[in-house]
Amino acid sequence: MIGLEGIYGITGAMFAAFAFCQALDGAWRSALFWGCFALLVGAGSYLPDLYSGALVLVLAVLGAMGLKPKPVATTDAQTRERSATSLGNWLFLPALVVPAVTFAGTLLLPATHLVDPKQVTLISLGAGALIALAIAMTMLRASPLRAVQEGRRLVDSIGWAAVLPQMLAALGGVFAAAGMGKVVAGLVVNTIPMTEPVVAVITFTLGMALFTFIMGNAFAAFPVMAAGIGLPLIVGKFGGDPVIMSAVGMLSGFCGTLLTPMAANFNIVPAAVLELSDRNAVIKVQAPTAFILLAANTILMALFVYHR
């Protein structure tokens, strides 16, 4: 059985290599930051929880202080133009190998019983990235050190935002452990009088979007809102269709995802990846679409959920 531990080890080693190069260049804060992250990713299973927590605190403090990376030498524009002309569309091949291997692996690996079926997509993604790296290194005649330096160039431009999605997922875990979901659902149910079927629908779709906005994740919001409003009121009290309630409810939550900085991997990380000066630029572009679709979902559910 190939498990996730191996892939975590490789990912940790990659971040450790970034940290090592940063230390060689004297970028100490960056080196410490990515070193701590490398330890958490690579050796997380063996660390006591309290030590992991302390490392997380170090990440937050260093992130707030600023990582101050040193610039990495890469090729100049002329060399890249020449390389682009000579390699042509082959350059796209490694980038397409990643999704191709991920997809094929997800479909084919379960039949081999070599990997844990629950983790098959993540393992395939890791394998896809490694195969693509081998192809890219051959194609560009690049050494492993070159690959590490180019990866580090990207991670430096992304900065602390690369760690944020995981940090937010951890916050979601603490929220759940503290019983946040029940409190929010209770607040919504107790403050809005739900005597009309339509009011229940509006409260449910807007509640899904709002709770997703807070948690940054529609998957976390759905069980809470569906157990608080969807099932007892829309389905139970007013006799609505559970399929439409659930499907359209989840999509209303996705509208909340488009609006929140808490969904960092979709909204904040790309702003860093694309080197935008406004951290919220992506959310601003998405907002009109999100509001229109939220209204559309609410109308859709109001029209169809009560007609069997």
Added chain:
Amino acid sequence: MLVLSGIAVVILGFALRLNPLLVVVTAALVTGLSAHIDLLSVVAMLGHAFVANRFIAIAWLVLPVIGLLERGGIRERARALVGRIHAATAGRVLLAYLALRQLSATLGLTALGGHVQMVRPVIAPMAEAAAEPLDDKTREIVRANAAAADNIGVFFGEDVFVAIGSVLLIKGFLEQNGIVVTPLQLSVWAIPTALMAFLVHGARLLLLDRRLKRRGAA
């Protein structure tokens, strides 16, 4: 009620534009303390949850690949491809990407795309090339739109696929509550919103071209 103070910390922290890592850690500590969990246990809980979510970090394994491809000129190549097409505009390039992203997601191919793998090295340079000449501010608008097209395409495409996480989550949740549904029933009800998302955001992308033209003229 007191556990909601963590949410207040998050909202305040983001509004004051403090560093999000610090805001999130503070919110976690405040939430835990207000739920009467002692400090060391909250720190341990945070560490446990952070490690439990390590799977998110696996996606960063593509960084060296994309870095090498950028060194090899993938962005320049993407620009050159679009430069040859005279009818190409930023809005049309992104509309085509939205359609591709959404369609492939409905087939379960959610890995085809993504901000690091696809938007930064390929899609954003294509859209920028189609919108030339660009000042810095306009370039940022085009890039932000490229990221948004990726998100909207995958969000409102993936639910149409029967074996995606959200559909399985709903199925599992309903089953726990004694209601048995098939994934296909749920997928069918994702189609109206998927179509609407394409129409609404597609129209907005075509309007983007007008906005860019006005900016160019001004």
